[in-house]
Amino acid sequence: AQSVSQHNHHVILSEAASLELGCNYSYGGTVNLFWYVQYPGQHLQLLLKYFSGDPLVKGIKGFEAEFIKSKFSFNLRKPSVQWSDTAEYFCAVRTGANNLFFGTGTRLTVIP
């Protein structure tokens, strides 16, 4: 069965620190990969996605993610976080079936 792992449950950073959130998935076929963000009290919003092509994808608000097929990973990065990046971040994987599997989420707290 497909699964998505986010090993960091809660990350606390100071403003201007660099961020990397891990995401690993288990599925051997073609996948689409997503990072969603859920700001406090708000709904899920798409940060970025990978369908094909350049494995380094850039999203909104300075976020980027790299798809490494050999490692089944799609880690999210941002060189310098801001207080407004405080949110819950979900990695999600879409397989050939009509389903989107979410990871358990990583809560990011940025301290001003």
Add this chain to the structure above:
Amino acid sequence: DTEVTQTPKHLVMGMTNKKSLKCEQHMGHRAMYWYKQKAKKPPELMFVYSYEKLSINESVPSRFSPECPNSSLLNLHLHALQPEDSALYLCASSLTSSFETQYFGPGTRLLVL
């Protein structure tokens, strides 16, 4: 219009009540989804509608009954729910049901007493 709207925002119901959740999008999307999200957990897929037809039912109890009256609307009818059904119910839509980005609504926070 690039958003998915959901009503109501909050709902409190007893175990004998019948209520409905509503979801609407006007992006021309032909796939719509219901997810359930418990606190501090990821969203879990409940139902998928593709071109107004139910294509996936993830073994959801019959006390949850989805309905897709047209391509813009998706309802979730609730009857005889249990307290453990309390959760955030999210609606999403995508252009089609295959390899497309899903756009989420704000959710309906449901409390079953």
